[in-house]
Amino acid sequence: MALSTLRDRVLANITASAMSGRPAPAPSTGEGPTTAAPATLEEAAEADPVQDSADAVMGWLRRYEGHVTDALPSHMEPGPFLAAVRAVLPSLRSCNPASVLQATITAARFGLVPDGREAVITNEFGRATFIPTYRGYIALMHRSGQVASVRVGMVYERDEYSLEPSAPAPLDFTHRTDPALSEAERGAPLFAYAFAWFTGGARSQVVTVNREQAEEIRDEHSRAYQEAEVSGRRDSFWHRNFDAMWWKTAARQLEKVVPVSAEVRALVEADRAGEDGRAQILHAPDPEATALEAEAEAAGDAAKASQDQESAVLPRKRGGLKRTQPKRTTRAGRKARAGRRS
Incomplete structure (x- = not known):
């Protein structure tokens, strides 16, 4: 079948x-x-x-x-x-x-x-x-061949961070953690973030998702969460693994700012x-x-590469082209030509 x-x-x-x-x-x-x-x-x-x-x-x-x-x-x-x-x-x-x-x-x-x-x-x-999961999104982005690495993380209350969207990458965002602190000592999570480094060395825009945004996405789009709330069971994946879904939401937002497959x-x-x-x-x-699409993309890349090549230079004879001079006509020749016309 x-x-x-x-x-x-x-x-x-x-x-x-x-x-x-x-x-x-x-x-x-x-x-x-x-x-x-x-x-x-x-x-x-x-x-x-x-x-x-x-x-x-x-x-x-x-x-x-x-x-x-x-x-x-x-x-x-x-x-x-x-x-x-x-x-x-x-x-x-x-x-x-x-x-x-x-x-x-x-x-x-x-x-x-x-x-x-x-x-x-x-x-x-x-x-x-x-x-x-967010790791699943990262795996598929790596397979595209355009992404070298993807970073998905969470900023907590006691972490050091700087977010300045108008600054050039990578100065627009920094995140520092204290390895001596336990996860509990780092405080409550503030926001999840994600960005990607491309194979050419450039870095993507940083996307952030705070808790309120994650809850809004959950409330509006997860039917399982809504059903679990109505029934009182509260056993949807959002209920059981909120932080994992929060991280995944940040990774999924990269699709809007990263060239993906x-x-x-x-x-x-x-x-x-x-x-x-x-x-x-x-x-x-x-x-x-998927196989046909991969073949089509390969053919398109090959065609694009051929267009990017410089035009071939046509061979030229040594010494260049000879310049043709107009023939000079003598006075006797002009009289003879005039006589023939008459």
Whole structure:
């Protein structure tokens, strides 16, 4: 079955689940016989919630393991990626199976292992959601070939810092910390920041996100946070990992001031789709499309390089061109020519 067909089936199940208003399935109690893995994704999405255990989810995910490995970039080994997915499955057993599969394939297409370092797959109110961390954004910026390094950090109350946007880089921003102080002794966090150094040696604009700005983004754009607030459960990823999301928000703002690849822009869109509770797989890069885009960019760079070359100098004969002199006509010749005309 083609990956695009799998995507369509995933989206169909997510849409059907959302329209039916079916509540999130409850975790398995572990009692009773183990249910065999559904044969198809549709059966998995419509399975009895009480019997939806981690073992059953692992069973049907194993059936689509080939699609997951096909979605991985060529430089990645499938073993570590699949091991990270297996480790997180117990926490996703109450999620819609279709959402688990779409989050897994989305992570695979971006080449970000969901082990908590570059990305996570988390249970957001019964929906499995792929969430890239700030390290995931840094990884994709490095892959673009235009960024040499990215710095994401947090300024605390007892840190020394200077921020003067009108000054030339790198004098516009400095941040100094006292290594003798513990994290608690540094005081409350003031703002997160991010900037990038380019391969040519220049540095990007510094972006900053204070706590109020981070909370505003959370309140306006995170559907999982809003649902968790309304229900009183307060268990969304924003609730559990506010500082990590704060750092990620700063890293994501770099997309506005740094020349980034289409893959980074796609990651931003997939990240926002996850916050809105929409299908993320639509924004994840397709392996074939990514390869074609890379070839097109390489061809464009080659064409641009050829235009930047100096025009070839045409060969010239030694001594230069001979200057042709007009023929001189004698008086007798002029009389003879006049006689012929008459």
